[in-house]
Amino acid sequence: MLRFIVRRLLWAIPTLFIVTFVVYCALRLATNPLASYARANPRVAKDPEKMAQYVETNGLWPGFSGYVRGYFVWLKGFVTGNWQVSIKGSRPVWPNLKIALVNTIRLGLLAVMVSIPIGLSLGIFAALKPGRLRDTAVNTGAIIGFSVQPFISAIILQLFFGVQWAKWFGEPLLPTSGLYPPGHQGFDPVLMLKYMILPVIVVSIQSIASYSRYMRASLLDVLNSDYLRTARSKGISERRVLVKHALRNAMIPIVTLAALDIGAIVGGLIISEAVFDYPGMGVFFLNAQSNGDFPELMPWMVIITSSVILFNLLADLAYAWLDPRIRLD
C-alpha cells in the first residue's frame, strides 16, 4: 500500500509538470498577456522599453521556445513564492485567490453534504423496488434534475425568493447575492449559511440527480449478483443481506465517484457562483478571464488541476482499500 502511494505520488509530479506546461501554453495563447498588459496600462504601452522589460521579467517571449523558457520563468517564480502580480491593478494574486478558494470549498462541501445523502438515499430507495412507481419517480426526477441547467434554476430561484417574494410579502425570503450583506464585517456563520442556501440548491440539483442514478445502477447490479443470492440462501435477515452484502459492495464505485467529485469542486461551481455573485473561485476566474489576466489565471488553473490529480489518487486508494480484488503493486 505504502509503495503504491509513494509511486503514485512520484508519478503525479511529472504529470503535474506536463499538465501545467500545457495549461501555460493554452493560457498564454488564450489570454495574450502582453496585449492584456498593454490594455490595462495604456501609458506604459506607449513606451517600448518598458514593454520589453515586462516581457523579460515575466518571460513572455514569443514562439515555442519562448513558451518553454517562459514556462520555466513562471515555474521558478511560482515555486519560490515570487508570483507575478496581477495585470489589472498590479496586486499580489494569492491573498484574493486564497479568499476565493476558501469560499468555494465552503460552498462545495456544504453542497456535497446536502446532495450525497439525499442522492444516495433516493438511489437506494429506487433500486429496492425496480420497475415500481418509486423507481420510475426517482428516475424521472433524476432526468428532470439533469435537464435543469444551473443558470436557469439560479435565476428562477433568484426571481422567486428575492424579487417576487418581496413583492408578495414585503421582503425577500432569502438573500440572492453575495456572501454577506453589503458593508458587513467579520465572520458570521449563520448569516453566511443563509446566503449559501440558494447557491447550494442550484449546485445540488444536478448532483443529487447524478448520485441517485449512480447509486441505483450500482445497487441494482449488486442486487442481481450471484453472491447476493448466496447471501439470501443463508437465511440471514434481509436487513443484513442489504447492509452487509448489498450496500457494502454497491458503495465501492460510489466512494470513488464522490472522491472525484470533491476534487472537482474547486473549479466546478462557476455558474452558481456567478449568478449569485458569490465571491469564490468561479467569480475569480470570470473576472481574471475578462481582464486577460494571465498571472491570476495560471495559479487558479494550477490549483484546480492539482486538486483533480490529487483526488484522482485518493479515489484509486479508496477503491483499493474497499475492494480486496484490486492489487496495488
Add this chain to the structure above:
Amino acid sequence: MTEFQELNHVDPPADLHHDDSIGVLQTSLSPKRMAAKRFVNHRAAFVSAIVLTMIIIFVVLSPITARYGINESIFKAEAGHPNQNLAPFNLAWFGTDSNGRDLYSRIIYGAQVSLMIGLFTAIGSVLLGTLVGGLAGYKGGWLDDILMRVTDIYLALPLLVVLVIVRGMLKNVDWVTAIMGDTSSVRFLVILLTVVGWMGVARLIRGQVKQLKEREFIEAARALGASSSRIMFRHLLPNSVGQIMVALTFAVVGAISAEATLSFFGFGPDAGSGMTSLGLLIRDSKKAVPPGYWWLVVFPGVFFIILSLCINFIGDGLRDAVDPKMQQEVK
C-alpha cells in the same frame, strides 16, 4: 399447411435468446423489434419523442407559427402607451422584452438557432468521436493511451473553463479565425463546441468497441481472415449503431446546453446580428430579475428545460432499448 406441419414449426434457433441462470427461453422477436418495443414501453421517452416532434414542427414552420418578426415590435410605442416589458396579454402571449418584441416569437427563432447548433455540433462530434474512439478502441496502443489521458483531464475540468480557454486560443490564431469566422458567428460556436465535444463521444464509442472486440463473433471473423477494415465496417460499426444513436442524442443536449452556458456568460453568438438563441434569451432574462419581469425569466427558462428534458428522456429510452441487460427487466 396441415395441422401436423404447423405443429412441427420450430422457431429458428437464431432468434432464441436464453438465459442459463433461470432457464427461461425468451422472445422470437428480432433484436431491432425488441429494441423498438422497449423504447415504446419507456413511456417518458415515447411522450418526449412526440413533444419534441411537435417542437421541431413549430420551429421549422416559424413563418406560420411566429406571430412577429424577430426584431419587430408588437406595436409602435407612443407616449403613455409603451411596448416594452409588457406582461403576457393577447397581443404577446409570453409578454414583451425590453425592446417591445414578442417573447413567444423570439423563443421560436431562438430555438431554431439553438437546435441547429445542437444538431450540427452533435453530428460533428459524433463523426469525429466515433472515428477516434473506434480507432483507439480497436487498435489500442499509443492512440488509445493518448486519448484516455487527454480525455481524463478534459472530463475533470469544468466545461465552461475548457470552452472559454479553447475559445480564447482559437480566437488568437489567425489561420483558425480565417476558417472559423468571427468569434460571434454561429459557425465559430459550432466548431468550438465540436472541438471540445467529441471527446465524450470518443470515450463512449471506445468502450463499446473494446467490449465488442472481445466478443466471439468478432474473434470468429478475425479467425476467418477478415481484414481490419472489414471487421470495423461490417461488424463493429453496425453493432455500435445503437450506442452511436445514444451518443448523438446526448451530444445534442450537451451542445445546446453548452451554447446556452456560453451565451449566458457573454461568450455566445452576437445578438446584434439579427438573430437570437435560447442562451441569449436566457442571458437577457438576467436583467429582468431585479425589476421582476417574471415572464422574461420563466418562459425561456422553462422552454429550455422542457426541450432538454425531452431529448434527455429520448436518450434514456434509447439507451434502455439498446442495452440488452434490460431484456430480463420486469414489466
Add this chain to the structure above:
Amino acid sequence: MSTESALSIRDLRVTFKTLLGNVQAVRGVSLDVQPGEVLGVVGESGSGKSVSFLAVMGLLGRNAVIEGSAKVGDTELVGANQRTLRKVRGNNVAMIFQDPLSALNPVHRVGAQVAEMVLAHHHGMSKDDAAKRAVELLDIVGIPQPEQRARQYAHEFSGGMRQRVMIAMAIANDPKVLIADEPTTALDVTVQAQILEVIDRIRKEMGTAVVLITHDLGVVARMADRVQVMYAGRVVERADVHSLFHQSDHPYTRGLLASQPTLGRERLSPIPGAPPNMLQPPSGCAFRVRCAHAAPECAGDVPELIQVRRTETACVRAQELEALV
C-alpha cells in the same frame, strides 16, 4: 413414496411475468428425496430444473409466481412468509451454486462468509466460536491450512477450492437437504471428481439428502441413486439410475443418452431443433416438435408419468415405442 421424505414437492408451477408475456418455466413438477439419497435432476438449459429449486428456496425474483407445494419435514415453503423461509434456508435446506467465484462475496473474507452461515442459525453463539467453526468446516471439505485460508478472499482461491468453500458453507448447519445446482459445470474435469467426492462423503457421513442438478449424464451416472429427466418445465421420465441408463423409454431421454459421447461409439446423434419457447409452450407433449416418433395423438392431453418397464415415463407412445428399440 416414503412418508419420511427430506424434501417433498407436489405439482410445482413457476411462471415469470416478463415484458413479452408470461413464461411458464416450471409446469407441474413433483418429486421426493429421501435422507441419504442422491437425486439427479437432468435436463437442457431452460428445462426448469434450476428454477424449480430456486423457487422452493424462495430465491426467485419478484416477477416469479409460484404455485403448488414444497415441504421440508412439516414446513410448507410455497407461499410461506419470509420468516419461515429464512429459518429453513441454510438450516434445513442449503444450496451450492454453479459458479463459485460469483457466488462468493468478493469483499468479505471467506471464513467470515462461512461463519455468517453458522451464526445465522445459532443465535447467541459468539463470533469467535463461529469463526472457529468456520475453520473446522473448511477443514472438513478438505481445504489445506484452513486457518490461513479463512482469512483470504474468494479471488485468492482456485475454482475447486472456491467450490469447497461453498460446500463448507452449505453444510455448516447440518442441513437435511443439500441442493447442488450444477456444482461442477464451471470446473476442470479432475477437480470435478474431487468436488463430487466431497459431496458424496458428506452425504454418507451426515445422511444428507442431495439434489444434484446437472446436464452432465456422466455426473449423474456416477453420483445419483435416482434420476429424473426434465423437459420444458415438466418431468418426462423418472427411474433409478441403472434403469434410466439401460432401459429408458422416453424418446427425449434416449436422445440425451445418444448425444453423449462414449468410447466405441462412432457417431453422436444430437437431438434436432431447440427447446420450445416457454411463452407459449406447445400443447400436449412439449417434446413432440423435436421427436422422431411424434404422432397426432401426442398433441392431445399432456402425458402423465406412467410405469413402463422399469421407468416412469411421460409418453403416450411409450408402450408402442418399446417395441421399436
